[in-house]
Amino acid sequence: MVRAPPCHGGSCGFESRQSRKVYKHLLIFLLLAIFLYLFLENLVSMKKKFNKTLKPLFTLFLFPFILNSFLGNDIAQANDNISNLIECKNSANLEKRLTSSIKKFENRLKLYDENTPQAEFLKKEISLTNARFESYKKSNLLCGKDGLPHLITNGDFHHFNEFSLPALVFLYITGWIGWAGRKYLQYSLNTENSFENEIIINVPIAFPIIISGFLWPIEAWKEFIAGKLIVTDDEVTISPR
Structure with missing residues (x-):
């Protein structure tokens, strides 16, 4: 779980609450997956069965089983940590933080005359702060003892749109560009x-290429199967030394 950094009226920051064991086991899993892939690639008796198409698929097939065996306990512990959070609409600490933030703006507002640019700016900030905290209450976010919403990043489907979905969209868009x-x-x-x-x-050429890039996952997979995605070492240009 990570704390969503507030924009106004509170301390900004990014606080990781995931267990470090998760990352250690994830590294172990990745090493095992690489070892398994190389083992299948060099296994003479299985080369005909595990060709360029089946080897990656077989590795992906084993992914959830290995992941569950190594991360099952840690994910369960992470889910238990959610019990320390409550819905933001029921959080008394969220109300306290809202009151404190508004109070700070109101105290600053007293220093300026009515209808001055500074006063109008502070009034706008008060309105934005109220709207922001109201959105916290209407959302599915969970708040902690600090009165701030926390993003759940342990794979809980009920909180999929908080981190996992934006992360996947980010990867898709960056992949499209690349x-x-x-x-x-x-x-x-x-x-x-x-x-x-x-x-x-060359815009007339580049524009259709950009438009067709939305299918990049399929095209990348086809090139990977055909052996065109990754070149051999002797095809890589090395600068003179």
């Missing part, structure tokens, strides 16, 4: 003036 850039560079390498096409973007 994939479109990769395709454009591949196009420019096959042109007569490749450097000019990299410096001066």
Whole structure:
């Protein structure tokens, strides 16, 4: 669980509450997955069965079982920690923090004359603070003893939209951008003036590439299966030393 940093009227910060054991076991799992993949790749008697398509699928198939065996207890403990939080709409500490924040603005407001720019700014801040805390109460967020909402990042489906969904959207968008850039560079390498096409973007060519980039997960998987996604070491350009 992590605390959602407030924008106004409170201390800003990012507080990790996940158990460190989760990261240790996750590292162990990744090492086991890599070992399993390499083992299957070099197992002579199984090479015909575990080809370039089946080996990654087999590794992905084992993912939930290995993950559950290593992280099951820690995820359960993380779920138990949620019991220390309550819904923000029922949090007395949230109300105290709201009252304290509004009080600070009102005390500053007394220092300025009515209808001055400073007074109008503080009135707007009071309105925004009330709206922000009201949104906390109407949402599905959980608040702690500090009176601030906490984001649940342990994979709980009921809180999927707090962290997991934005993270997946972020990865998808960044992948889209990277994939479109990769395709454009591949196009420019096959042109007569490749450097000019990299410096001066060829918009009629780049625009369709950007639009088609939304299918990048499927295209990346197809290239991975075909062996075109990753080049061999001898194809990588190394600068003179």
